[in-house]
Amino acid sequence: MSVFMDLNLLFSEDRTRLQNLVETAAHLGFSTVAVNYVFEPSAKKKQEVPAPRPINELIGQLPVVQGRSRPIRVLNRLTVVMSDASHFRPNAPEYRRFDLLAVQPTTEKLFHAACMLHDVDIICISVTEKLPFFFKRAPINGAIDRGVVFEISYAAAIRDATMRRYTIANAVCLMESCKGKNVILASAAEKALELRGPYDIINLGQLFGLSDSDSKESVSSTCRGVLLHAETRKTASGVVFTMKIQQEALQDSADSEAPAAKRAKAT
Template sequence: MSVFMDLNLSYTTDKNRLQSVIETAAHLGFSTVAINYGFEPTAKKKQEIPTPKPINELIDQLPIVQGRSRPIRVLNRLTVVMSDSSHFRPNAAEYRSFDLLAVQPTTEKLFHSACMLLDIDIICISVTEKLPFFFKRAPVNGAVDRGVVFELCYSAAIRDSTMRRYTIANALSLMESCKGKNVILSSAAEKALELRGPYDITNLGLLFGLSDAEAKEAISSTCRSVLLHAETRKTASGIIYTTKTCSDSTCQQEAPARSELCEAPAAKRPHLAE
């Protein structure tokens, strides 16, 4: 049985609405969801990156997933809307509070940077307007090679007929470049009525240019790959470097220069030459 995920549920300060969305997702069979905190910096004033709320403050009790005996898993996600390269700060400590890290580039240059350089998990494709650039195969393939995925959200297509056209057009444009690889489908739902079941989303994926198998992977196995990529990214950024120490009493130091001497044969160590 497939494990279905929705990695984009819009955060709201209305606790009852957010609880209703999470409960509906569990009822529809989603085993994992992510609460998305949007962050759109502007040049006019300095803005602080939002801090994720503990899950026990958002919902009193996690609902049981339909068809399973375990409660739904809820993650935190940050999406940075980039209109300038300075809007994404690679070393920001605030990013570490989030399980998933995504960007939504608004220009071709920023899209190329997100695909090739930024240490992120998800590139969110805007579906509410016509994109001001075309998807080029080189940066898209670069993102695929790095394990970064592209996200298409369907709730905008439910709200408005104009956005529906943009959603389908932008999705088809993306599929021409990525060939259905590394794509996830999310809701970006603001209320429970905007959520759809896994098999309904699979049918929507066909409209977006995905095959039946690719559409199913876009809400299951590819989402799981995103979580593994996020764990790897966070682990890699927290590597603890250690150095070897020599067993000789005259070489009990941990400085990198000294440890290199320790690894050398005894005859080549300067302090043992005599």
């Protein structure tokens, strides 16, 4: 049984809405989610990078994951929307307060820089408009070699028919270039009704051009790779102690095997 993750639940100041998002994700079977703080700098005025709120302040009690024996894991994520090269500051100490770091480039030049240069975990592909550039193999292969993943979100496709067309078109265009490698599918949900279960997302991935195995990995093992990449990124030497993550992976495996063992014993 796979361990499923949704690494993009949009942050909301409304605690009830955020609580409902996390509870619904746990009920659908997601073991790990990330609360996403979207930061879109403006050239007109100086803006501060938002500070992540402690999880225990946002959510009173973490719900138990459906079919498992432990609470859902909630991470903090920052997404920087880049329309200018100065919007991403590689050494900004504010970035280190987040578990995951993502960028959403809006031009071909910025996309190339994100793939080849920027020390990030996730590159977001816009799904709300037609992209003003085509994906090229060289920068995409560069990102894959560096362990950076590309993210396609689906909630916008639920909200609006036009965005649905953009989502499918941009996703298919990406898959033609990356061949399904290093892709994660996430919700970018603002409310609980926009969340879908892992197997619904896997079916959606096939619509985007992913194979059955790549689609399943896009909500499971590839997401776990993102967490490991983030741990490595946050260490100056690149040497990271990953025992905690390994222990969690073993616990997830034990949780998934326990029901099967009980059934076998009963028979």
